[in-house]
Amino acid sequence: MEVSAGFMTKQDALVRFSDENCTLQLEVRSSVSGLFGKAVRKAAGEELSRLNVINGRVWIEDNHALDFVIRARIQAVVMEMREAGCKV
Amino acid sequence: MRSWLYCPGNSPKMIINAGIYGADGLVFDLEDAVAPDRKREARILLAQAFKERIVPVEKSAVRINGPETEDWNKDLEEMIPAGALIIRIPKVEHPEQVHRICNLLDRIEADNGMDTGKVVLQCILETPLGVENAFVLGGSSSRISSLSFGAEDYCAAVGIPRGSDLLPLDYPRSRIASAAAAFGLSAYDTVWGFLDDETGLAADALRAKSLGFKGKSLIHPDQIELVNRVFSPTPDELADARNILEEAAFMDGGAGSLNGRMIDRPVILRAERILQSAEETGIRESTDAE
Numbered sequence: 001m002e003v004s005a006g007f008m009t010k011q012d013a014l015v016r017f018s019d020e021n022c023t024l025q026l027e028v029r030s031s032v033s034g035l036f037g038k039a040v041r042k043a044a045g046e047e048l049s050r051l052n053v054i055n056g057r058v059w060i061e062d063n064h065a066l067d068f069v070i071r072a073r074i075q076a077v078v079m080e081m082r083e084a085g086c087k088v
Numbered sequence: 089m090r091s092w093l094y095c096p097g098n099s100p101k102m103i104i105n106a107g108i109y110g111a112d113g114l115v116f117d118l119e120d121a122v123a124p125d126r127k128r129e130a131r132i133l134l135a136q137a138f139k140e141r142i143v144p145v146e147k148s149a150v151r152i153n154g155p156e157t158e159d160w161n162k163d164l165e166e167m168i169p170a171g172a173l174i175i176r177i178p179k180v181e182h183p184e185q186v187h188r189i190c191n192l193l194d195r196i197e198a199d200n201g202m203d204t205g206k207v208v209l210q211c212i213l214e215t216p217l218g219v220e221n222a223f224v225l226g227g228s229s230s231r232i233s234s235l236s237f238g239a240e241d242y243c244a245a246v247g248i249p250r251g252s253d254l255l256p257l258d259y260p261r262s263r264i265a266s267a268a269a270a271f272g273l274s275a276y277d278t279v280w281g282f283l284d285d286e287t288g289l290a291a292d293a294l295r296a297k298s299l300g301f302k303g304k305s306l307i308h309p310d311q312i313e314l315v316n317r318v319f320s321p322t323p324d325e326l327a328d329a330r331n332i333l334e335e336a337a338f339m340d341g342g343a344g345s346l347n348g349r350m351i352d353r354p355v356i357l358r359a360e361r362i363l364q365s366a367e368e369t370g371i372r373e374s375t376d377a378e
Binding site: 009011076 | 099129135140
């Protein structure tokens with residue numbers, strides 16, 4: 001199963017989450033990766049950790065999103081996945 | 089509050105920038121501006137923006153989904169703990185709907201250690217039934233801080249056009265403004281949806297002001313300046329109010345006169361309100377020296 005949240009519009013991020021049977025993998029593609037790619041990864045990683053996500057695969061396509069947007073989009077996909085009954 | 093700018097609740101760009109345009113208040117929308125399959129992610133995004141104080145919380149309202157939908161309670165469960173203190177309810181028609189919302193608010197406030205009644209409600213009346221029930225709705229809860237008019241749905245339901253002919257809206261506007269005043273609430277007018285028609289916006293806003301509305305909801309930042317101007321006291325109104333209060337200072341409690349006009353308690357009260365409104369909006373009377 002794969003779910004997504006957010007958009008590719010400016011200052012937003014499209015986050016996709018697949019419940020693949022693997023340890024958690026996080027992939028970030030950012031229009032400003034040289035400058036903020038690390039920050040996006042850090043915000044996403046912290047949020048996934050806070051939500052106790054230990055497996056699955058997360059892709060983030062960032063378009064200048066602030067940290068609060070990354071955190072919110074991560075929450076949205078994790079919640080949707082869990083409400084669908086997936087153990088992630 | 090003279091101007092309430094609507095912002096889509098699922099747009100980070102609009103959420104981040106909404107506060108910079110000069111509107112007195114912001115309304116972050118979880119209702120019409122958000123597609124049904126995006127409701128969850130919108131409320132999570134908006135809640136995060138409130139938690140991290142990305143938005144100016146003290147002047148930001150959240151328009152939740154209507155009381156007959158499946159989403160209004162989820163909106164409140166998410167937004168109140170995040171810090172939202174002003175909730176705008178669309179399509180209100182019955183006091184029972186307000187009571188249902190208040191009951192949930194009581195519980196959420198208690199769960200989050202908040203004082204009961206801290207969250208206030210703005211009711212939008214946008215159906216014929218809502219308009220007819222304006223008075224009972226205005227008095228249905230001490231949480232209610234304002235009544236707003238929503239003309240688009242009202243016009244569709246009654247079968248009248250929404251446009252430059254403002255007369256058909258005098259009845260619902262007057263009813264709402266009068267009901268709001270009966271309970272000491274503010275009345276806020278409906279949006280003007282014709283973005284290129286500034287003349288129409290000005291006429292619409294002036295009409296609403298003349299009927300007792302204190303401000304207006306907006307759908308675009310370009311509308312803010314004009315609407316703020318319309319709902320601010322004019323220099324003539326300010327000068328008149330000051331003259332009335334100066335004259336009143338010499339009166340002995342009863343009635344007096346100024347330039348052939350009777351000055352009594354209601355006139356003084358109105359003058360005081362005009363000066364208070366000017367003070368709240370940072371407006372000063374221009375003087376000859378300036």
